[in-house]
Amino acid sequence: MEETSMEEHEQTLETExxxxxxxVHPTQQSVAAxxxxxxxxxxxxxxxxxxxVDDSAGPLHKDSIRAIRYGAKGRLFVSAGDDKLVKIWSTNSWRCICTVSSEKRVSALAISNDGLFVCxxxxxxxxxxxxxxxSHENQPLVNKKAVPLLAHYCSIITSLEFSAEGRFIISADRDSKIRVTVFPKKPLDGAHEIQSFCLGHTEFVSCLAFVYSSDCPEGFLVSGSGDSTVRLWDLTSGSLLDIFEVGAEAGLVQSNGTExxxxxxxxxxxxTPDGSLISVAIQSLPGVMILSCDLSAKTLSIVKVVSITGEAFIPTSLGAAxxxxxxxxxxxxxxxHGSVSGSLARVRVISGFNKKKGNLLGTSLFCWKIMTFLVDSNFCRSYREICLSREKVFSAAAEAVKTALRNLLIQKTILC
Known part of the structure; x- marks a missing residue:
């Protein structure tokens, strides 16, 4: 009864x-939106x-999709969301090879680096x-059921990632906790060994990413939060290495610390693959912030804020090959509300997202060429074609994005 009331409250809060x-596919063969x-x-x-291609009757998904993910080798793609369905696709045929039912609505996804497990x-x-x-590349998988691996005890899990070498599975939640768990050799028996907790965020943790290099194969963990910070962690010990205040640096927080x-x-x-640059999407920023990660010094610093001028474009999700x-x-x-399309999205691409030799602050090192296409009836056009913008619609969409994100933040403060 209590669980049903919470789900009904969330549905009302999100206003659909x-x-x-x-x-993005690991080798950029395809992009999913x-x-x-x-x-x-x-x-x-x-x-x-x-x-x-989905052999099951009806639409691919019946409700909002909350997570999509390619496998590390690009052979698998997984989608899941509010309809409590986890669909596993083969990227060779783009056929749904397995549909798994969840007991509750799905909030995050992860695929093991060897492609043997979906979490x-x-x-x-x-x-x-x-x-x-x-054995999943081209043949259907039948009678697949999910078994519990670990739990955060009634705290909404907001992000789920495997570490670079696949040794750990990292889970973050709405109560500002990041848990680093040893991924067991027999996952179906559960994960019982906790490596560390990364504690320090003062609001919910919204996203996770890994930065690593050839000199540091295990890498470090980067997290973003509702407290407007990006933090760098040593995941084996749970130690906090550095904090960067992105909201203040982007000018979204006033000098007295209020907004x-x-x-x-x-x-x-x-x-980026070498861990040198981190792109950050921020709730009210019409563009992205680019941070530099110095793995030897274990520090974060700003490179620049890439503003998208001429239109209201607030990114809600980022991806790179x-x-x-x-x-x-x-x-x-x-x-x-008021849109002629049931769903509306715009995709933009920034080139030069890498670190080259020389001074990182040199603008010549970054070719911020922006291209766009619409994820609607124009989606099949070349991704290098610049589509005509519908400013009034996308301005309304930008405001709706702010509202949706704000509602998601409110959800993360609701006690189960």
Whole structure:
């Protein structure tokens, strides 16, 4: 009874508005975008969209999608959300090879680096694991069920990641905790060994990312939060290495430390493959902030704020390939009131998202060329084509994005 009341309250609070998501194939063969229950996949080399094949009757997803993810090798793609369905896709055929039912609405996803396990978290703090048996590329997987892996005890899990070498699974929640758990050799028996807790955020943790290099293969953990900070952690010990106040640096917090709507939350993080740069999406920032991560000194510093002028564009999700220099970002909402489209999203691409030799502050090192396309009837156009903007619609969308994100923040303070 109590669980039902909480879910009904969340549905009313979100007013059916879900921020758009984006995911990029590791080698940038394709890009996936989700807004509301609509899922689109675009093949970049061929310049066309994919016809997703799902043998189950009805739509691909019946409610808002809350998480999408490619596997580390790019052979798997997973989508899940408010309809309590976790769909596992083969990227060779773009056929749904398995649908797993969740007991609660799904809030986060992760795929093991070897592609053998899919983990997902629900809104009551439980992380579940599905064993794929290693034979999943082109044939359906039947009768797959999820088993509990670990739990945060009634705290909404907001982000879920595997460490670079696959040794740990890291989970973050609305109560400002980050838990580093040893991923067991037999995940179906549960994960019982906690490596560390990364404690220090004063608000919910919204996103996680890893930074690592050849000199530091295990890497470090980076987290973003509703307290408007990005923090660098040693995940094996849980030690806090550095804090960067992104809200104040972006000019979104006044000098006296106040803002009408409070500190702007960090909504997403995306790091370059060498861990040298971190892109940060912030709740009220029309653009992204680029941070430099010095792994030897274990410090974070600002490179620049990339503002997108001429339109209201507030990214809700970021993505990048492991072998390219493009940063992908999406802004959008589902079921926007007064919109002619049920779901509306815009994707932009920034080139030069890497670290080159020389002074990082030199603007010549960063070719911030912006391209765009619309995730609607124009989605099948080339991703290098600049579409005509509909400023009034996207201005309304920007405001709806702010409202949706703010409502999600309110949810994270509700006690179960």
């Amino acid at each position: 508005v879900a921020p758009a998501l984006i995911a 989700a807004v509301g229950s609509d899922l689109r996949v675009f093949i970049l080399e061929e310049g066309c969209s994919v016809a997703l 997902f978290a629900d809104k009551f703090g439980v992380v579940w694991v599905v064993d794929l048996d290693g 009408q709507e409070g500190y702007p939350a960090v909504t997403d993080l995306c790091a 492991s072998s390219a220099e493009l940063l992908w970002m999406v802004m959008g909402v589902s079921n926007l």
